[in-house]
Amino acid sequence: MQTPLALDRDPTPVPIVRLSDEDLMGRVAEGDERAFTELVRRFQGRVTNLVSRVLNDREASDDLAQEVFVRVFVHRRNYRRGSKFSTWLFTIAANLAKNEIRRRVRRRNWFSLDALQEVLGDSSSHLADPTEGKEVSMQREQLQKTVGSAIASVPEKYRLALVLRDIEGFPYEEIGEMLNIPGGTVRSRINRARGILKRKLIPLLRKEAEQ
Amino acid sequence: MNCRQARNLFSAYWDDEITQGEREWLESHFSSCAACRREYESLARTLEAVSDLPRVEVSSGFAERALAAAKRRSPAVDRMPGTVRRWVPVTATAVLLAIVAATVMQWSGMPLGPRHEGAVATLEQPVLIVPQPVKTEVPSPPKASAASTAPDAAWMAGAEGVSDSLFDHSEDVDFVLDSVTLRKGRAHTVVRLQPEPTRGEQAVITF
Numbered sequence: 001m002q003t004p005l006a007l008d009r010d011p012t013p014v015p016i017v018r019l020s021d022e023d024l025m026g027r028v029a030e031g032d033e034r035a036f037t038e039l040v041r042r043f044q045g046r047v048t049n050l051v052s053r054v055l056n057d058r059e060a061s062d063d064l065a066q067e068v069f070v071r072v073f074v075h076r077r078n079y080r081r082g083s084k085f086s087t088w089l090f091t092i093a094a095n096l097a098k099n100e101i102r103r104r105v106r107r108r109n110w111f112s113l114d115a116l117q118e119v120l121g122d123s124s125s126h127l128a129d130p131t132e133g134k135e136v137s138m139q140r141e142q143l144q145k146t147v148g149s150a151i152a153s154v155p156e157k158y159r160l161a162l163v164l165r166d167i168e169g170f171p172y173e174e175i176g177e178m179l180n181i182p183g184g185t186v187r188s189r190i191n192r193a194r195g196i197l198k199r200k201l202i203p204l205l206r207k208e209a210e211q
Numbered sequence: 212m213n214c215r216q217a218r219n220l221f222s223a224y225w226d227d228e229i230t231q232g233e234r235e236w237l238e239s240h241f242s243s244c245a246a247c248r249r250e251y252e253s254l255a256r257t258l259e260a261v262s263d264l265p266r267v268e269v270s271s272g273f274a275e276r277a278l279a280a281a282k283r284r285s286p287a288v289d290r291m292p293g294t295v296r297r298w299v300p301v302t303a304t305a306v307l308l309a310i311v312a313a314t315v316m317q318w319s320g321m322p323l324g325p326r327h328e329g330a331v332a333t334l335e336q337p338v339l340i341v342p343q344p345v346k347t348e349v350p351s352p353p354k355a356s357a358a359s360t361a362p363d364a365a366w367m368a369g370a371e372g373v374s375d376s377l378f379d380h381s382e383d384v385d386f387v388l389d390s391v392t393l394r395k396g397r398a399h400t401v402v403r404l405q406p407e408p409t410r411g412e413q414a415v416i417t418f
C-alpha cells in the first residue's frame with residue numbers, strides 16, 4: 001500500500017522527448033541544454049525550410065536557421081510562459097529572414113527579375129522540348145527550382161506570409177502574431193502573393209500540363 | 212454575385228475557410244462560368260506546385276552546432292533585459308564630477324596643472340603680436356597689496372597701457388593677461404610677457 005508521501009513523488013520523470021515544446025522551452029529558460037537540443041531537433045527542419053524558401057538560398061539557410069536557434073537561447077528569458085513556442089520561434093525566424101532579404105537588397109546581390117526571366121526562359125524551353133531526352137525527374141527538379149525562384153521574386157512582405165501559409169501551413173491567426181499584423185492583413189497579403197505567383201508560374205505550368 | 216466576387220473567394224475556398232453558403236454559390240458559379248473555373252484551376256495548380264516543393268534537408272550535426280554557437284553567445288544574454296550595465300552610471304558620475312571640478316578650479320583661478328615655462332620656449336618660433344599701447348583712461352593703478360614685490364611693480368608698469376578687460380576690476384583684483392599668438396585666425400600658443408605672479412589677490416586669465 002502506498003503512503004501519501006509516495007504518491008506526492010514522481011518516481012518516473014517524463015522523458016525529455018515526451019515533453020511539450022512549451023515545457024522544453026521552460027527548461028531552456030532555466031539553462032537546460034538538453035532541452036534546447038531537443039527543441040532544435042524538433043524544429044530544425046521547419047525553420048531551415050522556411051528560411052531556405054524565403055531566401056531561395058540553400059547555402060545561406062543553414063547559417064540563418066542556426067542563428068534563429070541561437071537567438072532563442074540568447075533571449076530565452078524573454079519567452080512568455082504559456083505562449084505557443086512555435087509562434088515565438090517562427091516570429092524570430094521571420095524577422096531574421098526579413099532582415100536578411102533587406103540586407104541582400106541593399107547589397108544588390110539578390111535575385112533579380114532578369115534572373116527570374118532567365119530561369120523561366122530556360123525552364124520553358126527545356127520543358128517544351130521532350131525530345132531533348134531529359135528525364136522526368138530532372139524536369140521536376142527544374143520545375144521546383146523555377147517555383148522556388150518565383151517565390152523569391154514575390155515582394156518580401158507578401159512572400160513571408162505566403163511561405164508561412166502555403167509551405168509551412170500555419171493558420172492565419174498565428175501568421176498574424178508572427179508578423180505582428182491583423183488577420184485581415186494576413187489574408188490580403190496571402191491573396192496578393194498567390195496572385196503574383198500564379199501570374200509568374202501559370203504559363204510554365206500549363207505547358208507542363210500539356211505534355 | 213459576379214465573377215469578380217467569385218474570384219475574391221478563391222483563396223478562402225482553397226484554404227477551406229469559406230461558409231457553406233459561399234461554397235454552394237461558388238461551385239454553382241463554376242458550373243456556369245468556364246473563365247472562373249479555369250482561373251481557379253490555375254491558382255490551384257500554382258499552389259500545388261508550391262506545396263509540392265521538397266523539404267530542405269538539414270545538415271548533420273545541426274543541433275550540436277546550434278548549441279555550441281548559442282553557448283558562445285550566451286554571456287550576452289545576461290546583460291539583456293533585467294540586468295543593468297553598472298559601469299554606465301559609475302562612468303557618467305565620474306565624468307560629471309571631473310567636469311564640475313575642472314570648472315570650479317578654472318573659475319577660482321587655480322591652475323589645472325603644472326605650468327611649464329620651458330615648454331613655451333621650445334615651441335616653433337611663434338610670431339609674437341605685441342599689442343600697441345592704447346591711450347585710454349586707465350583707472351588708478353591697482354592698490355598694491357602689502358605682499359607685492361618689486362618685480363610685480365615693474366611688470367605692472369609695462370602692462371599698464373594694455374586694455375585687458377571689458378570690465379573694470381582694478382579696484383579689487385589685478386589682471387594679468389598673457390599675450391596670444393595668432394596664426395590663421397586662432398590662438399596658437401601662449402607667450403608670457405612676465406613670470407606669473409603668485410599673489411593671493413591676483414587673477415590670471417589665459418587664453
